[in-house]
Amino acid sequence: MILRKHVTAIFLFPLLFSCGPKEQTLTNIPEVEELLKKMTLEEKIGQLNLLTPGGGVATGAVVSENVEAKIKAGQVGGLFGVAGPERVRKAQQLAVEHSRLKIPLLIGSDVIHGYKTTYPIPLGVSCSWDMDLIEQAAHMAATEATADGVMWNFSPMVDIARDPRWGRIAEGAGEDPFLGAAVARAMVKGYQGDDLSAPNTMLACVKHLALYGASQAGRDYHTVDMSKLKMFNQYLPPYQAAVDEGVASAMTSFNDIDGVPASGNKWLLTDLLRGRWGFNGLVISDYTSVNEMVEHGLGDIQAVSALALKAGLDMDMVGEGFLTTLKKSLEEGKVTEEEITQACRRVLEAKYHSGLLNDPYRYSDAQRPERDILTTENRALARKLATRSFVLLKNHDAILPIKKEVKIALVGPLADSRNNMLGTWAPTGNPDLAVTILEGFKNVAPNAVLNYAKGANISDDAEFAKKVNVFGPRIVIDERSPETMLQEAVNAAKTSDVVVAVIGEATEMSGESASRTDISIPESQKKLIRALVATGKPVALVIMSGRPLTIPEEMDLPVAILQVWHPGVEAGNAIADVVFGHYNPSGKLTATWPRNVGQIPIYHSIKNTGRPNPEGGYEKFKTNYLDVSNSPLLPFGHGLSYTAFDYSDLKLDKSEISTEESVTITVTVENVGDVAGEEVVQLYLSDVVRSITPPKRQLKGFKKILLEKGEKKEVTLTLKPEDLKFYNNQLEFVTEPGEFIVYVGTDSNATLSGSFVLK
């Protein structure tokens, strides 16, 4: 059982601690201390080595060499890229039966959005705003992963991203620190449960510490340069929330912070993470990120490895700089034995918490995969979560939902493209198991007449396709000419009652190392859309993507647009559920959609300048552009429904509060449409005057509710004292007296407002 205790943090910054860590895993465990006493220096250093094997032991990226021999020699602390109870058992046997101290291995994996039952990409999941469902999905992923021998998850990824050029925006919860923190907590809870050593829970790993989503120009792995104020107020809260939730491990990011890469950044890993936040778990590097500090210009492999250890990094992923240089650094007085011991202690403590020290084969039960993986219930949960992740961006003439007994032209390069359903970072998923949209339509609407046509290639650019297809065929350029394909789709449209066009990005057009400077729909598909609309038939666009896209042209068309991200293994069924109205869409955007890339970075919690331009046109000497308005194409929190909700009667229970008091806000929400629907009621707060320039408004609360047709509900939201706090110029987490304005509504442009004064 995991032992919890209240941690007394080391206050490196007196009085700066905000809402400190609630629970962290126990440290200084007798079993671990006993083991440490028996260990040689080499064995301690061996525990700091995290490898991904090839060849003999298991499948996985063939990167690390001689893994078997190293395990036997006590030179490996953990592996990733190894799965399956038998393979994991075999790997553990190498450690337990052959190494001197018989210390089992941590077995990690990137279980980013489901293990084998792949659910939508995390950006999509966040659009559900449903924390219970997110926790359930994470728990399902943990159950499947542990059934397959994996007890350590390199997730949640909680990097705030405000630049949709960055491909990894797909992997996180979007732009907002309040929502991001809530999602981080739900995921850690779902993975870790209450008992880390239970057979169906796993150690979570919050990543990428820190600020990875702010890489310059959205180019992956790029420099980050950010003020401390922005870090503390906007970018760090989700990492801290994961720590507060008791996350067992953390992974450093590739980028630098204040000139020092995260993997060697003592301020980040020791002063902030362990000191200020009270984290006492395991810190690992990202893939070769220790070695990469050589390229960053911080010295040779020995120097950067010593730097990383001294900064507070415990485990070195793949690079083996620790393994090959720490002994020498110790002999030369560049690191201390205590620093090596401390890092080793943290690796062993993680093993203790996962129950491995008691039973190395705890996660090698050959019966479990059959019982726990890809079950009917799991697939049903993936389907449900997918339907909740979809965002109805527009619905001209109520084109959606579509009646089931009609003739449908189902067109587009993603309508029957199994390889593109799972989305980025689904290495444990199997694309062959994914349900295509064509199949989903047949399942859900067996009586509909379907006229299928591909209509266009995802992109006609063969060079681009080559880059996207590194993990297999994602963009398949048809042998037929674009004109022939287009004509076929137009013919299908003309002979149908309605058109559904499934378009957008292939799976690997977003994700790691998949940044784009042009985030519009590729021209091949735009042509298709124009031609379909020109037929005069009602057109519903179903857009798949791993990021917000720039779609001003499509938004202007008389169409419906359903944004479905990359929905996972149940893609087709879930899309059919929503298209045919079995589920009324309720997703809300968690990242702002720009009009064009020139507006990036773009996010809702912007500040006023001294020369604000109220929307409505260009004004000289105001903060605006000559060529485009300041407002985004689609605001944060936006998402329509097949019904409509009316907000009224906003009330605050107090007009004046002290710093210890909460404010209770009530609002009446009524379903004024014709069908039942879910709505995410959102609360934004504006701190009118304070010592540092405030954002115009910030998300500070939300609640997802279900309203039957005609139903009216009074919804209660609470602002707690910490919701009014911010980090000031001294990085103190404070409130300042004065007026606050509360806005409640259906998106970040909510207008219904009330106010109170903090005395």
Ligand code: BGC
């Ligand atoms: C990614 C991490 C991932 C790691 C191990 C890296 O390239 O940045 O997010 O956990 O690989 O697969």
